[in-house]
Amino acid sequence: VKLAGWAIETRVYAEDPARNFLPSVGRLVRYRPPPERRASGITVRNDTGVYEGGEISIFYDPMIAKLITHAPTREQATDAQIDALDAFTVDGVRHNLAFLCSLMAHPRWQSGKLSTAFLAEEFPDGFHATVAQGQERERVLAAVAAAMDHVAGERKRRISGQQPGRAVPRERRRVVLLGGREIKLELACASAVTQKEHRSSRGRPIAAKPDAAEPPPIQVRFIEPAGSQRHTLLSHWKPGDCVWSGTLDGRPIWVQVRPALNGFDLAHHGIEARAYVYTEHEAAAARLLPAKTVTDTGNAVRCPMPGLVISIAVAEGQDVKAGETLAVIEAMKMENVLRADRDGVVKKIHARTGDSLPVDAVILEFA
Numbered sequence: 002v003k004l005a006g007w008a009i010e011t012r013v014y015a016e017d018p019a020r021n022f023l024p025s026v027g028r029l030v031r032y033r034p035p036p037e038r039r040a041s042g043i044t045v046r047n048d049t050g051v052y053e054g055g056e057i058s059i060f061y062d063p064m065i066a067k068l069i070t071h072a073p074t075r076e077q078a079t080d081a082q083i084d085a086l087d088a089f090t091v092d093g094v095r096h097n098l099a100f101l102c103s104l105m106a107h108p109r110w111q112s113g114k115l116s117t118a119f120l121a122e123e124f125p126d127g128f129h130a131t132v133a134q135g136q137e138r139e140r141v142l143a144a145v146a147a148a149m150d151h152v153a154g155e156r157k158r159r160i161s162g163q164q165p166g167r168a169v170p171r172e173r174r175r176v177v178l179l180g181g182r183e184i185k186l187e188l189a190c191a192s193a194v195t196q197k198e199h200r201s202s203r204g205r206p207i208a209a210k211p212d213a214a215e216p217p218p219i220q221v222r223f224i225e226p227a228g229s230q231r232h233t234l235l236s237h238w239k240p241g242d243c244v245w246s247g248t249l250d251g252r253p254i255w256v257q258v259r260p261a262l263n264g265f266d267l268a269h270h271g272i273e274a275r276a277y278v279y280t281e282h283e284a285a286a287a288r289l290l291p292a293k294t295v296t297d298t299g300n301a302v303r304c305p306m307p308g309l310v311i312s313i314a315v316a317e318g319q320d321v322k323a324g325e326t327l328a329v330i331e332a333m334k335m336e337n338v339l340r341a342d343r344d345g346v347v348k349k350i351h352a353r354t355g356d357s358l359p360v361d362a363v364i365l366e367f368a
Contacts, residue, residue: 103271308332
């Protein structure tokens with residue numbers, strides 16, 4: 002057997018890295034892996050036994066797929082793995098795609114300095130797919146969000162029945178709120194839709210149709226630091242697509258996209274963030290809105306994963322000491338014992354033995 006090149010396999014699981022990798026169950030509302038291909042010495046393969054519309058149940062291992070890349074060098078195999086993970090769409094269950102992508106992009110992985118203590122050393126407080134300020138990935142997400150907002154806006158302006166004979170100007174400056182930080186930028190587009198129109202036989206203006214074969218490039222310039230150069234984005238993305246695939250300054254990138262009010266939920270290179278896209282006037286108004294507060298639910302014991310209630314070990318009104326067993330939940334062929342983290346009195350029990358509970362369902366409450 003002759004060895005040639007490097008191969009990397011990641012295992013895509015229905016599990017939640019933010020909850021210490023607890024399994025997630027449910028229906029695969031969307032399951033769209035990256036296309037298998039072999040080109041320029043790089044191979045992408047996806048081994049799977051699931052399908053879109055199928056179910057990840059509590060009775061079996063929650064593995065979704067094995068994603069394999071092969072390339073002449075370890076660096077190329079890693080880069081191909083990152084791109085393939087970025088293009089991998091899974092909806093309906095929590096999954097570890099962002100964690101795997103973050104792992105591939107981690108300096109220790111790329112340098113090969115690994116150990117069995119890697120997770121404990123690099124993620125002592127657990128994995129959180131948040132945006133680090135000042136990173137290149139932050140600007141990539143902001144640029145893509147602004148470009149998608151521009152495409153969606155142009156599409157709305159082609160809806161019939163709007164006031165004829167009057168062009169609707171669009172502000173070129175945008176403010177993208179990403180991870181609580183404002184990123185200001187300026188957009189420019191060479192779209193014929195915004196520059197040309199022709200008239201019907203009755204003399205009414207009709208918007209020119211864009212060339213579907215080649216989308217117009219969108220240029221983005223970041224306001225800060227001053228004198229920043231323009232970046233060019235090119236993509237066939239349209240509203241409703243789950244993946245923004247295109248190029249940024251000629252470099253291919255893939256970004257997972259889900260719609261949100263005034264913005265998008267994005268995932269790229271191990272980062273998950275909601276990006277709000279505003280005009281400068283909208284951003285000024287948004288700053289005046291009060292921040293939402295999360296209701297304290299510290300007295301409730303919740304189901305950490307979807308599962309079956311095997312037993313409830315306490316009764317209403319019972320005094321409980323820290324460390325005592327409260328309930329046993331079965332999921333993925335394993336029994337999970339829930340214990341009290343403090344002393345207290347059981348106020349109300351919401352679940353019964355034999356109940357099938359979703360994640361975060363309240364099992365009982367303390368007084």
